[in-house]
Amino acid sequence: MNQLIDKHNRVIDYIRIAVTDKCNLRCFYCMPNEGIDFVKQNKLMSYEELLRVVNIICAQGVSKLRITGGEPFLRKDLMYFLKKLKKINGLNKIAITTNGTQLLPYIDELLDLGIHKFNLSIDSIDKQRFLKITRRDYFEKVWNCFEELSKRKVDLKLNAVVIKDQNIEDLVPMVALTKERKIAVRFIEEMPFNGIGAHYQKLEWNYKKILQHLENHYGKVEKLKDEKNSTSLNYKIPGHLGSFGIIPAYSRTFCGTCNRIRLTPIGMIKSCLYDEGIFNIRDLIRAGATDSQILETIQSAIGQKYKDGFEAESKRIFSPLVNESMTTIGG
Ligand code: SAM
Numbered sequence: 095m096n097q098l099i100d101k102h103n104r105v106i107d108y109i110r111i112a113v114t115d116k117c118n119l120r121c122f123y124c125m126p127n128e129g130i131d132f133v134k135q136n137k138l139m140s141y142e143e144l145l146r147v148v149n150i151i152c153a154q155g156v157s158k159l160r161i162t163g164g165e166p167f168l169r170k171d172l173m174y175f176l177k178k179l180k181k182i183n184g185l186n187k188i189a190i191t192t193n194g195t196q197l198l199p200y201i202d203e204l205l206d207l208g209i210h211k212f213n214l215s216i217d218s219i220d221k222q223r224f225l226k227i228t229r230r231d232y233f234e235k236v237w238n239c240f241e242e243l244s245k246r247k248v249d250l251k252l253n254a255v256v257i258k259d260q261n262i263e264d265l266v267p268m269v270a271l272t273k274e275r276k277i278a279v280r281f282i283e284e285m286p287f288n289g290i291g292a293h294y295q296k297l298e299w300n301y302k303k304i305l306q307h308l309e310n311h312y313g314k315v316e317k318l319k320d321e322k323n324s325t326s327l328n329y330k331i332p333g334h335l336g337s338f339g340i341i342p343a344y345s346r347t348f349c350g351t352c353n354r355i356r357l358t359p360i361g362m363i364k365s366c367l368y369d370e371g372i373f374n375i376r377d378l379i380r381a382g383a384t385d386s387q388i389l390e391t392i393q394s395a396i397g398q399k400y401k402d403g404f405e406a407e408s409k410r411i412f413s414p415l416v417n418e419s420m421t422t423i424g425g
Pocket residue numbers: 117123124162163164165166191192193213214215253254255282283284285286287288343420421424425
């Protein structure tokens with residue numbers, strides 16, 4: 095069987111594609127409020143280019159794909175792209191990460207298509223705190239989307255970045271949502287990908303502190319067995335239908351089992367969230383590369399995959415400090 099294997103013997107079977115850098119929210123940990131130069135349409139990977147890449151890597155064992163952004167539903171004709179993706183041999187799982195502001199009208203169509211894995215980002219379940227973090231007044235829309243998804247047969251995860259002085263009050267009530275709902279709430283350590291280059295030496299609300307905070311309220315929680323390649327440490331409150339997880343995205347404890355690559359809106363292949371990008375596949379395609387040349391270049395990028403996010407960060411040359419906006423990467 096064909097496989098993509100990195101130099102640390104990890105099988106790469108998962109790609110995350112950011113289809114746009116545009117967003118209608120301005121979550122302050124992700125992007126600046128103003129002055130953003132969004133990518134011009136002709137610089138984005140076209141759907142045809144993306145489909146070509148996905149076809150090539152799925153023939154090499156990639157079986158899982160996540161659509162992200164920016165806000166993926168702001169990209170025109172996303173449903174057209176998803177329908178084409180569904181036809182690709184070997185691609186068994188398609189998941190979507192979304193802010194939920196635009197999803198509602200597409201839910202039925204997505205479920206009919208067999209897409210039922212959603213990560214819905216909601217950093218606060220309090221309207222005022224949500225507004226303060228996202229800097230846009232969309233709470234009701236996102237909450238309605240959550241309510242609608244909760245009623246459906248979907249694999250639903252709620253993503254919340256844990257931010258000092260902003261949404262700590264939400265941790266306990268968000269876990270309470272798992273009492274009657276078979277959902278997973280996932281708390282993500284904040285990373286410095288905010289587009290302004292503000293840095294901190296030490297992350298106060300790291301995965302240990304988040305867990306301690308929840309245990310202080312709920313008592314000892316039940317540790318669940320984490321799936322292979324899981325980035326989250328997963329737990330359950332005894333008696334709750336759903337679960338919660340903590341993603342040590344800044345502490346980077348999960349890199350050893352990394353199975354993924356990323357493709358940015360402009361076609362940069364990233365072997366790690368923290369690297370600067372290995373090469374631009376859009377330029378290679380537009381220069382007339384054949385499928386085997388594209389595959390060779392992807393293999394070579396995977397060959398260079400860093401051991402972990404710390405190594406990737408230490409090898410940055412053009413911008414040694416991590417300061418890009420997450421909308422340009424996809425999270
Ligand atoms: N717009 C969509 C959304 O918000 O779900 C998809 C793109 S967003 C960049 C993907 C994920 O990255 C979201 O869950 C978001 O909370 C997370 N994210 C963005 N910036 C982050 C940061 N600086 N640290 C940790 N997570 C971040």
